[in-house]
Amino acid sequence: MDKFEEYLLQYEERLEEDIAKRVAFIREQVDGQKLGGAVVGISGGIDSAVTAALCVRALGKERVIGVWMPAYSQAVHAEDSRKLAEAIDLNLVTVDLSKAYDAAVAEISKVLELDDKTKGNTKARLRMTTLYAIANQKGYLVIDTCNRSEVYVGYMTKGGDGLADINPVASLTKHEVRIMARQLGIPESILTKAPSADLWAGQTDEQEMGFTYEDLDRFLLTGEANPEAKEKIEYLHRISEHKRRAMPEI
């Protein structure tokens, strides 16, 4: 067994304790500030599944709203979101953003042409707007789902999925999220699906980043990586520093 595998095995041993710590964190943030509850964007992916499950454990079904927000999203993710809601007893609502997305892109395109990535980021920022509308109206917090691996390389949309009020999974690598997901009873189809932002057809995280989560998490947890992956990881980390910092001000 190598250092990476050993680390993950040790994590499994303290899993229940770690879940309890994160559940207590959510409770403290919401109840401690006398807020009503939590809103989470539900994508059919594993990060939002784990985050929502922690919220339901912390606050109960009545105080958590999961929001599925399709905008030309793949049907498989809609189905996985439904399965998740059933498995963890989540109150799931749908806000269809297709028309808002089309209208925003059409108006902005009168000024300049947008490429697929910029359009995808616009979609993520419309989701943020929706979650804040719900949280604002109900006196809830918007819960961030970005994990440690994504945050390290800035693999999130600034002002989109990268903007929320509290993050109960920020210190977990993707591999730790997967371990936790099994324990929380997340459906198998979500556990085994390739991570994707689903911002455009066929997008997958690993293809876009140019290295695997195994490369990235091995590097984060043990400091080891093949030279090519290490170079890409460090490059993305460097150019995304602004996403992890407060806005420069004078």
Ligand SMILES: Nc1ncnc2c1ncn2[C@@H]1O[C@H](COP(=O)(O)OP(=O)(O)OC[C@H]2O[C@@H]([n+]3cccc(C(=O)O)c3)[C@H](O)[C@@H]2O)[C@@H](O)[C@H]1O
């Ligand atoms: N040095 C600097 N100091 C301060 N601000 C700086 C900056 N450089 C860029 N910026 C600002 O940041 C903007 C670029 O950031 P951003 O808008 O995020 O855009 P960008 O980093 O180009 O794209 C976001 C990436 O995250 C991926 N993503 C998004 C959403 C979810 C997921 C997922 O895993 O599911 C992945 C997406 O596929 C894409 O690769 C620039 O337009 C500029 O406004």
Ligand SMILES: Nc1ncnc2c1ncn2[C@@H]1O[C@H](COP(=O)(O)OP(=O)(O)OP(=O)(O)O)[C@@H](O)[C@H]1O
């Ligand atoms: N169609 C969607 N509806 C609602 N929320 C979404 C949707 N797509 C993305 N999101 C939000 O944006 C977050 C970032 O997406 P990301 O792909 O990193 O996470 P994930 O889908 O939960 O897991 P994975 O990385 O394994 O795909 C999601 O966790 C979710 O909160």
Ligand SMILES: [Mg+2]
């Ligand atoms: Mg996803």
